[in-house]
Amino acid sequence: MTADALDTVAAPPVRKPLGAKGWLIIGICLFGISTGPAAFGLASLGLVINAFQDQFGWSRSEVSGAASLMMLCTALSLPLVGGLVDKFGARRVLIPSVIALGLCLLAIPLVVTKAWQFMAAYVLMGTLAAGANSVPYMRILASWFDRSRGLAIGIAGSGTGLGFAYVPLVGQAAIHQFGWKGCYVALALIMLCVTLPMVLFLLKEKTEGEAPIDSDTPTAEANPAESQGDTLKGAMAKRDFWVLASIFVGLAFVLYGLIPHMVPLLTDRGLTPEAAASMASLFGFATFGGRVLIGFLIDRFDARKIAVIFFGLSALGMGLLAVPLPTWALIVPALLLGGSLGAEVDMLAYLTSRYFGLKAFARIFGVLFSAVMVAMGLGPVAFGGVYDATGSYQVMLAIGAPVCIVAALLMLVLRPYGERKRGAAISIT
Known part of the structure; x- marks a missing residue:
């Protein structure tokens, strides 16, 4: 095989503007991900923990344990979700999952009076609604975009940050008017009245014969x-x-162990519930912006190096949160942690597509993401358990910074994904 032939096979397609169709797909995935179990299930917990303590006498570890159960159940379900997406398509998995998540959220204020019932609702979110997570959306994005895949995944993946940004604001406003039950009713209505119609009527999957949106091929x-x-x-x-x-x-x-404890951690530091919710919202907006920035950068630079930088910012944010700071200065770790949070799940989706291709992307990403979900499930209960045992989050915050540093160093062990891409091109020629 000649060098010219190799270049013909391995050369990437020419980038072109995304157009209205591309931005519509990104926008729907962005909002859909913002309403997923990760954002709605986790970000809402910090708003209701104190109310559950006051009304039902539940401990923080019990409430955060519901999130852990949801994450662990999701972890077990995601490999199956990935297989179903690869076999039947993303929309056929998304639609029933979105409905299930909306109904689970609505059931909490209508049915729940005991801790086991609350945990059962979160277990159902992690099983019946597991397909409302990012796996189907990422499969759609990875197939529609090639040269701008990092940007597309970064923008849409920032939906988690968008959810973390508006859930505290919407939830706190609903709680102020209707009590803690209003928070879950508001989230359920968003799922059933906004997300469901968008996925049902506007989201389109790429067929096998179609070219990526951003390619002239x-x-x-x-x-x-x-x-x-x-x-x-x-x-x-x-x-x-x-x-x-x-x-x-x-x-x-x-990182995800900290999220449901962000509001109570800040109130422990002297912030009012309203100020703490606003700070949590700022964390979410920083996550939103960070993911868009990361997506832009990894289309143009080595994603491994970008990850090292942002994982380092996570370590710095954890370190600052572990030391005594005046209340006004807490904005710094909130911005650092929020801005760097986009360097995990979105980066995982992007690197999965580059290292392993699209043939079984949803299945491979589903397995990797399920392992991540196990960690997401164990993190909140670990933070809650340490708080219940010691009266503070200091131990977990002290552990967090070294973990982020090790993650940054491990990125350097990965080989350049460009080598895999060229090697695969040679093998199929």
Whole structure:
């Protein structure tokens, strides 16, 4: 095979403007992800923990334990979700999952009076509604975008940050008017009256013969190496798979363990509930902006180096939160942690598509994401358990900074994904 032929096969397609169609897909995925179990299930907990303590006498570890159960159930469900997405398509998984999540949220204020009932509702979110997580959205984005995939995933993936930004504001406003039950009713209405119609009527999947939106190539075979890719078994046989799993499991444990405890942590530091909710909202807006920035950068620079920088910011944010700061200065770690939070799940989706291709993307990403969800599930209960035992979050915050540093160092163990792409192109020629 000649060098010219190799260049013809391996060369990426030409980037072109995304157009109205591209931005519509990104926008729907952005909002859909913002209403997923991660944002609605986790960000709402910080708003109701104190109310549950006052009304029902539940401990913080009991309330955060519901989130842990949801995450662990989601972790068990995601490999199945990924397989269903690869086999039947993303929309056929998304639609029933969105309905299930809306009904679970609505059931909490209507039915729940005991801790086990609250936990049961979150278990149902982690099983019946597992398909409302980012896996189906990421599959749609990875297939529609190639040259601008990082930006598309970054913008849409920032939906989690958007959810973390507006859930405290919407939830606190509903609580102020109707009590804690109003928070869950408001979130359920958003799911059923906004997200569901968007997915049902506006979200379109790419068919096998269509080219990516951002490519001038007339067929979908512009990058055959990536469109074929690895099977799940083939991916799991590679070192890169396990390095990625190790990196993002550690990050998820400390970063997502902190999220449901952000508001009570800030009130413990002297902020009013309203001020703490506003700070949590700022954290969410920083996550939103950080994910868009990261998506822009990884389309143009080595994603591994970008990750090292942002994981370092996470370590700095954790370190600052572990030391005594005046209340006004708490904005700094909130911005650092929020801005760097986009360097985990979105980066995982992007690197999964680049290292292992699109053939079994949803299945591979589902397995990796399920491992991350286990860590997301254990993190909140670990933070809650440490608080109940010691009266503070200091121990977990002190652990968080070194974990982020180790994650940054492990990124340097990954080989450049460009090498995999060229090697795959040679192997199928």
